[in-house]
Amino acid sequence: MSTIIYPENTSPAADAEAIRKACQGWGTDEKAIISIIGHRNATQKKLIRQAYEELYCEDLVKRLESELSGQFEKAVYRWILNPRDRDAVILHVAIKERAIPNYRVVIEYSCIYSPEELLAVKRAYQARYKTSVEEDIAQYSTGHLRQFLVGLVGTYRYVGDELNARVANSEADILHNAISTKDFNNEEIVRIISTRSTTQLVATLNRYKDHYGSSITKHLLDDTNEGNKEYLLALRTTIRCISDPQKYYEKVIRYAMNECGTDEESVTRVIVTRAEKDLKEIKEVYYKRNSVTLDQAITNHTSGNYKAFLLTLLGNE
Amino acid sequence: MSTIIYPENTSPAADAEAIRKACQGWGTDEKAIISIIGHRNATQKKLIRQAYEELYCEDLVKRLESELSGQFEKAVYRWILNPRDRDAVILHVAIKERAIPNYRVVIEYSCIYSPEELLAVKRAYQARYKTSVEEDIAQYSTGHLRQFLVGLVGTYRYVGDELNARVANSEADILHNAISTKDFNNEEIVRIISTRSTTQLVATLNRYKDHYGSSITKHLLDDTNEGNKEYLLALRTTIRCISDPQKYYEKVIRYAMNECGTDEESVTRVIVTRAEKDLKEIKEVYYKRNSVTLDQAITNHTSGNYKAFLLTLLGNE
Numbered sequence: 001m002s003t004i005i006y007p008e009n010t011s012p013a014a015d016a017e018a019i020r021k022a023c024q025g026w027g028t029d030e031k032a033i034i035s036i037i038g039h040r041n042a043t044q045k046k047l048i049r050q051a052y053e054e055l056y057c058e059d060l061v062k063r064l065e066s067e068l069s070g071q072f073e074k075a076v077y078r079w080i081l082n083p084r085d086r087d088a089v090i091l092h093v094a095i096k097e098r099a100i101p102n103y104r105v106v107i108e109y110s111c112i113y114s115p116e117e118l119l120a121v122k123r124a125y126q127a128r129y130k131t132s133v134e135e136d137i138a139q140y141s142t143g144h145l146r147q148f149l150v151g152l153v154g155t156y157r158y159v160g161d162e163l164n165a166r167v168a169n170s171e172a173d174i175l176h177n178a179i180s181t182k183d184f185n186n187e188e189i190v191r192i193i194s195t196r197s198t199t200q201l202v203a204t205l206n207r208y209k210d211h212y213g214s215s216i217t218k219h220l221l222d223d224t225n226e227g228n229k230e231y232l233l234a235l236r237t238t239i240r241c242i243s244d245p246q247k248y249y250e251k252v253i254r255y256a257m258n259e260c261g262t263d264e265e266s267v268t269r270v271i272v273t274r275a276e277k278d279l280k281e282i283k284e285v286y287y288k289r290n291s292v293t294l295d296q297a298i299t300n301h302t303s304g305n306y307k308a309f310l311l312t313l314l315g316n317e
Numbered sequence: 318m319s320t321i322i323y324p325e326n327t328s329p330a331a332d333a334e335a336i337r338k339a340c341q342g343w344g345t346d347e348k349a350i351i352s353i354i355g356h357r358n359a360t361q362k363k364l365i366r367q368a369y370e371e372l373y374c375e376d377l378v379k380r381l382e383s384e385l386s387g388q389f390e391k392a393v394y395r396w397i398l399n400p401r402d403r404d405a406v407i408l409h410v411a412i413k414e415r416a417i418p419n420y421r422v423v424i425e426y427s428c429i430y431s432p433e434e435l436l437a438v439k440r441a442y443q444a445r446y447k448t449s450v451e452e453d454i455a456q457y458s459t460g461h462l463r464q465f466l467v468g469l470v471g472t473y474r475y476v477g478d479e480l481n482a483r484v485a486n487s488e489a490d491i492l493h494n495a496i497s498t499k500d501f502n503n504e505e506i507v508r509i510i511s512t513r514s515t516t517q518l519v520a521t522l523n524r525y526k527d528h529y530g531s532s533i534t535k536h537l538l539d540d541t542n543e544g545n546k547e548y549l550l551a552l553r554t555t556i557r558c559i560s561d562p563q564k565y566y567e568k569v570i571r572y573a574m575n576e577c578g579t580d581e582e583s584v585t586r587v588i589v590t591r592a593e594k595d596l597k598e599i600k601e602v603y604y605k606r607n608s609v610t611l612d613q614a615i616t617n618h619t620s621g622n623y624k625a626f627l628l629t630l631l632g633n634e
Contacts, residue, residue, distance in 0.1 A: 119436070122473050132475040135512035138468075146504065147464060150512070151455075154471020156439050158449040187463065195452035195467070 001280040003315035006039045012047035015040070016055055019048070019064075028067045030305040037076065038312030042083055042276060049080070071264045072306040078272045079313070087113075088124040090269055095136045103149055103234045104252070105269070106137060110152040111198075111241040112248075115159060144185055144231040151194035152238065158197040167200065172207035179219045184228055193238055201242055215239075246278060250285040253294065257301040264302070267310070275313045283314070318597040320632035323356045329364035332357070333372055336365070336381075345384045347622040354393065355629030359400055359593060366397070388581045389623040395589045396630070401434075405441040407586055412453045420466055420551045421569070422586070423454060427469040428515075428558040429565075432476060461502055461548040468511035469555065475514040484517065489524035496536045501545055510555055518559055532556075563595060567602040570611065574618040581619070584627070592630045600631070 015036050022029035022036075037045065052060040064076055078086045087109065094105035109118055125133050138150050171192050178186035192204065208216050217236045240248040249270050256266035274282055286294040298310050332353050339346035339353075354362060369377040381393055395403045404426065411422035426435055442450050455467050488509050495503035509521065525533050534553045557565040566587050573583035591599055603611040615627050 119473070126473075126475050126477075130475065130477055130479045132473060132512065132514070134468075134472040135475070135508075135514070138508040138512045143504070146508070150508075151451075151467055151471065154468065154473070155451040156436070156443075156449060156471075158443050158447065158452070160443075160447055162447045187460070191452075191455040191463070191467075195449065195455045197449065197452070 001278065002041075002276045003279040003283065004039065004041065004275050004313055005315055005317060006041050006044065010040065010044055012044070012051035013055065015044075015048045016052035016060070019052065019060065020056060023063060023067045030068065030072070031308070033064070033068075033076070034305065034309050034312055037080060038309060045080055046082055068305075070306065071268065071302075072304065072309060074264075075268045075272060075306060075309055078268060079275075079309075083273075083276075084117075084120045084124040085128065086272070087121040088128050090273070091121065091125060091133060092129055092136075093265075095133075095140055100142075100145070100230065101137055101140050101149065103141075103145065103230070104237055106149050106153055107234060107237045107241055108248075110155075111238055112245045115157050118153075119156070144190075144228070145234055148190050148194060148231060148234055151190055155195050157195070160197065161199055162197075163199050163203045165203070168203040168207045171196070171204045172211060175204070175208060175216060176212050176219075179216070179222070182223065184220070184223045184225070184232060189235065193235060198242055205239065205243060246281045246285045249274060249282045250289055253282070253286060253297075254290065257297055262301045264306070267298070267302070271310055271313050279314065318595065319358075319593045320596040320600065321356065321358065321592050321630055322632055322634060323358050323361065327357065327361055329361070329368035330372065332361075332365045333369035333377070336369065336377065337373060340380060340384050347385065347389070348625070350381070350385075350393070351622065351626050351629055354397060355626055362397055363399055385622075387623065388585065388619075389621065389626060391581075392585045392589060392623060392626055395585060396592075396626075400590075400593075401437045401441040402445065403589070404430075404438040405445050407590070408438065408442060408450060409446055409453075410582075412450075412457055417459075417462070417547065418454055418457050418466065420458075420462065420547070421554055421583075423466050423470055424551060424554050424558055425565075427472075428555055429562045432474050435470075436473070461507075461545070462551055465507050465511060465548060465551055468507055472512050474512070476516075477514065478516055479514075480516050480520045482520070485520040485524045488513070488521045489528060492521070492525060492533060493529050493536075496533065496539070499540065501537070501540045501542070501549060506552065510552060515559055522556065522560060563598045563602045566591060566599045567606055570599070570603060570614075571607065574614055579618045581623070584615070584619070588627055588630050596631065 018036055019033060022032035037048070040048065049060045052058065052063075061077065061080055064080060065073060068076055078089065081089065091105060091109060094102035109121055113121065122133050125131075129136075134150060134154055137153060138146060141149055174188050175192060178184070178189050193201065196204065205216060212219075217239050220232050220236050220239075223232055237248075240251070252266055253270050256263040256270075270282070271279065283294045286297070290297065295311060295314050295316065298307060298314065302310060335353055336350060339349035354365070357365065366377045369375065369380075378394065378397055381397060382390060385393055395406065398406065408422060408426060411419035426438055430438065439450050442448075446453075451467060451471055454470060455463060458466055491505050492509060495501070495506050510518065513521065522533060529536075534556050537549050537553050537556075540549055554565075557568070569583055570587050573580040573587075587599070588596065600611045603614070607614070612628060612631050612633065615624065615631065619627060
């Protein structure tokens with residue numbers, strides 16, 4: 001469930017006008033901006049962008065980019081875009097702004113988003129960057145990690161409740177044979193994890209646990225070959241995303257806020273992309289695991305307008 | 318351009334009635350069936366199926382399957398289905414009814430069909446078979462061929478006229494370096510051929526010819542490793558499909574009808590899938606290359622109702 005609190009009936013023109021006012025003159029009234037856009041859903045934000053464009057012949061997204069700065073600006077930018085454009089931006093940053101792609105983001109979109117949502121993200125990506133997600137991932141990665149990520153993002157997975165118990169058993173055995181002989185690069189692992197439907201894969205992973213007494217993610221830790229590190233981490237991330245998305249997101253946020261500092265990019269990504277989906281459930285999982293609320297953790301690890309904005313998206317009035 | 322000759326205004330109910338009559342009593346009036354469905358486009362066939370169902374509470378496709386037989390039945394079955402269902406059937410047969418997938422068919426759909434058409438075929442495939450194209454291809458192939466085919470069918474290619482001349486040059490060099498050192502399994506080959514947009518890839522292949530004096534398909538013949546045979550044939554097929562679809566289809570038909578016999582499956586596939594698209598151009602290319610018309614070749618290599626039906630689709634009254 002969504003965490004944001006928004007009024008049912010709003011006036012896009014009045015909202016656009018209030019944002020315009022907050023941007024004019026010396027300085028910017030960030031609090032006013034948060035109080036509006038932090039309390040609007042995707043449809044309402046779209047109408048505000050349209051109203052702003054009509055009233056002031058100016059792109060609201062660009063205006064906010066120029067008015068705001070730092071992590072706060074990045075978060076607002078991702079929040080004000082329509083969801084699929086935002087996803088395209090996040091994916092592009094993940095693929096291109098690092099030495100190797102931030103495979104976590106690629107995996108999230110490939111495994112947690114529905115095939116139709118993933119397709120919509122790919123379309124938005126092409127419209128924005130004039131290249132395909134597939135060619136960019138392929139270009140910026142290598143070896144087993146590349147093969148795995150390209151297969152993962154390329155598969156238009158079957159969505160349906162049909163599940164083949166025979167396949168679940170035999171593929172659990174195939175996975176176990178490969179892993180127990182330390183044949184971690186076995187292409188069957190890539191095939192099974194990257195192409196099977198979520199329903200089928202969950203059944204296979206359950207059979208694996210039943211027959212071999214432990215989850216496959218534990219067994220994937222047994223590899224000590226440094227060259228396989230990223231690939232195996234990607235495999236484990238994928239299995240987590242497929243098995244339990246909320247638990248996965250909780251872990252992302254937990255790792256992003258620790259004693260060593262805060263990875264704002266990850267915090268922003270989870271909160272902005274899940275606020276209108278399942279952030280409520282993620283908050284519950286977070287509290288259970290950490291005995292501290294996510295709101296409290298955010299309060300401790302962030303500051304200023306950025307903090308105020310995240311807390312608003314988390315459902316604080 | 319299309320080759321079929323069809324009247325603009327037809328009555329789906331009258332067509333359904335005439336087909337029903339042709340199916341009733343002793344024997345079947347195949348000529349009557351050909352004279353109707355061989356002269357109807359996709360929309361008209363759809364309306365006939367609907368009218369038949371309404372009038373007789375019976376599925377026309379199933380009725381025709383039970384009335385007809387042999388290659389004629391197979392051709393009619395593929396023709397009477399709606400195009401994306403037909404493609405799903407052809408793809409499924411290509412993937413599952415052989416020891417290894419008939420990669421030619423997979424490559425045709427991946428490279429000659431537009432990304433949107435390929436997506437529609439994937440949807441029809443899932444609706445019909447309750448599995449994804451990707452998982453079936455992955456399951457029924459292995460090694461480099463698998464990696465290549467899964468990448469190819471999975472890529473939602475960018476379609477646009479943008480082309481990066483720098484990339485065309487550098488990737489022509491990458492391809493040539495791999496091929497000249499006989500590193501045919503180099504993963505960069507798979508990446509470039511399976512993920513780049515058609516526009517970009519054609520430019521790269523042209524640069525290759527400019528710089529290295531010969532087409533890449535020729536150079537791919539230099540490998541003598543038997544284990545690579547299918548994979549390299551698939552690579553060459555892909556390059557042909559991307560470079561010149563009509564020339565590719567001409568070759569498929571030419572190889573399918575020779576002294577050793579006739580590969581009716583391939584002949585049917587090309588004629589049925591291209592009749593409403595570019596079969597006219599394929600006929601022209603065929604005549605140029607063979608100095609005999611495609612109609613004449615079909616007349617020589619096929620017989621009976623199957624022959625009559627193919628000739629009708631080829632535009633004979």
